[in-house]
Amino acid sequence: MLSDNPSTKKNISKTLGKFALIHIGNDEVYGLEFVAAEIAASGHEFQWFDGEAADVIDSIIAYNANVVCFSPLTTFFPPSVILARKIKTRAPQMRMVFGGAHITASADHIQTDGIDIAVTGPVYGTIDQILTLPDKSVIQGTPVMPDKMTPRRREYFETIPRIGGRHRKTIMSHFGCVYACAYCATHNQRRVIGPKNYQQFYLTRRPIDHLIDEARILLEFKTKEVCLEDDDALEGFEAEAWMHEFVPRWNKEIGIPVYANVTPKTVTHVSDSHLKNFSELVHYVTMGVQAARPSSLKLFNRQFQKEEQIKEAYNRLKAFGIRVKMELIIGLPVEDPIGDAIDTIKCAQRIGAGDFGVAFPLMLYPGTALHKWCKDNNIPMNEECRFEWYSGVGSIKFEDPQIEKQIHNLSKLASMFIKYNIDERWMRALIKVDIPEEASKLMSQNCYLEALVARQGEAAKESFEEVLTNMNFRF
Ligand code: SF4
Known part of the structure; x- marks a missing residue:
């Protein structure tokens, strides 16, 4: 029982x-x-x-x-x-x-x-x-079980207006992930509660009534978009049947635009009807590409991933009218971190040049398999890392300050490199420049704005100043 x-x-x-x-x-x-x-x-x-x-x-x-x-x-x-x-x-x-x-x-x-x-x-x-x-x-x-898990949201939004007033809110239909990326906390969750419990408690979806009731509260506050923060919105136990019921209810009773996270491998193996149904709910996804070189994918425990698979996933999503943000990880503890990062960006260019992609430096949370691997292998860790996505500062400490600087610059410039399909020679030249603080801030803000425009359309530009006012933008 x-x-x-x-x-x-x-x-x-x-x-x-x-x-x-x-x-x-x-x-x-x-x-x-x-x-x-x-x-x-x-x-x-x-x-x-x-x-x-x-x-x-x-x-x-x-x-x-x-x-x-x-x-x-x-x-x-x-x-x-x-x-x-x-x-x-x-x-x-x-x-x-x-x-x-x-x-x-x-x-x-x-x-x-x-x-x-x-x-x-x-x-x-x-x-x-x-x-x-x-x-x-x-x-x-x-x-x-997830049907016993319900959040209390209203008091939070009422008491802290900067959160109640945030354009983006979160919802989760389940709390786990079938994958085991070496840099991800799911590995530790699985370890703490055991794989069997993980399957039972973390990969079962919450009742649709609960999610709809929860989302009604979002309608009372300024909510322009909801992030379905499921680790992989297409995965999980009976995901297709669940979504078939959930999507019409959400569209009829809530109607707030939703975006979600997906993994290329999942996208390639779900059925057309599942993806079609998904596309009636979600018009924009973040897809983890993460790395290109096989050795880097192995380090991430994502060795199952191939470029053709990412391309197929990207094309399938596009065919169903879903916009894609590609997410990349750079600054890895490898012999040639700059070459590795540039290869990852070039992979994103081959898949979707002209589209939106971001590159964040590797951030290693305690308890993850890769954090442990780095410790075991005496990889120096960067004390300056504050786990801020747009800071350009990751967890790995590179002895050569030039490498540190170029990884930082690559994370600031990657979106532009992908969007405009910048040639490798130009990339290698541009990442060597010194970026003043104000420019660094504006680059990160541009990147954030592009993410909002990709999700919400051009109107996001008009409300961008207000969005920034409601947050302490860290770069
Ligand atoms: S796919 Fe995402 S959520 Fe799942 S293990 Fe990998 S990083 Fe974590």
């Missing part, structure tokens, strides 16, 4: 807990919305706080929280810890709880000054333990 949500089964603690949920960053922290729902289901109360607001600590103290919850992406882990320490200094009785993928990646995080409790895996079954277990406990959550 499948597990029920533990919070609905167990005796709820008699003490009412007050949980402060901390938002940090430009995009909604989707995972914390599930935490909010679980807190409420466990009979406690919660309130959202903007972790970047000047008066956030005063506000949390005024709320008199028992527990302060953080679920930071790797990028926001350092500022989250700093904030937790500051809160702790002023209110030592408050308990700082950290969860999410970054924390799940390593039990060692519990040793970090400022973290009282670490939650690994899902939040389910942990709320009362958070209130009662001693400091420095690591609590492992219990996976539940």
Whole structure:
């Protein structure tokens, strides 16, 4: 029998807990919305706080929280810890709880000054333990079936207007991926809960009614597009039947434009009817191309991928009227990182020159297989990496500063190189120039704007300034 949500089964603690949920960053922290729902289901109360607001600590103290919850992406882990320490200094009785993928990646995080409790895996079954277990406990959550997982969104959007007002919102129909790329956190999720549980709990889709109800809330806030953040929107258990039912419901009852992520291999093996149905929902996808050289694909555990396969996937998507953004990874720990990066960009040019593509430097999250491989092979890691996509700064430290600079420049210029099909000689010359900070910022903003135009059309140009105002654009 499948597990029920533990919070609905167990005796709820008699003490009412007050949980402060901390938002940090430009995009909604989707995972914390599930935490909010679980807190409420466990009979406690919660309130959202903007972790970047000047008066956030005063506000949390005024709320008199028992527990302060953080679920930071790797990028926001350092500022989250700093904030937790500051809160702790002023209110030592408050308990700082950290969860999410970054924390799940390593039990060692519990040793970090400022973290009282670490939650690994899902939040389910942990709320009362958070209130009662001693400091420095690591609590492992219990996976539940997706029909027991529902986020609480409205309070978040109401309390933090810069998130409620964001043009883009997120939705997930399932939480796993069938692939096992060496740089991806799914590898660790699978390890933590075991492959069988992963299959059962992470690859089953959520009920359509739940997603539609969840999306109705998005209609009440400024939402121009929804990212179906499934790791691969076409994959998963009974994906075709699920989508066949989901697409007409979404189009009729919600109607907000949707974009999604896909993997070339999946695109080549789904049926025409599945893809047709998908194209009635999604007009724009991000397709991970990642690398071109076989040795680099092997390093990424994507050795199954061939250029012909990517081309076939690209052509199929186009044939169904779906626009494609190609995503590439450069700055790999290989002998010739510049040659490797240029080969990857040339591959994207052969597949879809004139189209939109981006290249990000390799960012390695703790707990991933490639992170471990780098450690085992004494690959120097770059302390400057802040896991900011548009920064051009990745995880690998190159001893030669020229290589570092050229990888940085390539990540800034790759979209232009692909769009205008720039010849290799010009690429190699242009990546040697010094890019001043203002130009670097504008290049990254152009890249972001092109992504918005590709998804939303020319109108995105008119609202771009407003989009930038609602976010702290990091480049
Ligand atoms: S396809 Fe995407 S989500 Fe799946 S393992 Fe690879 S990087 Fe992760």
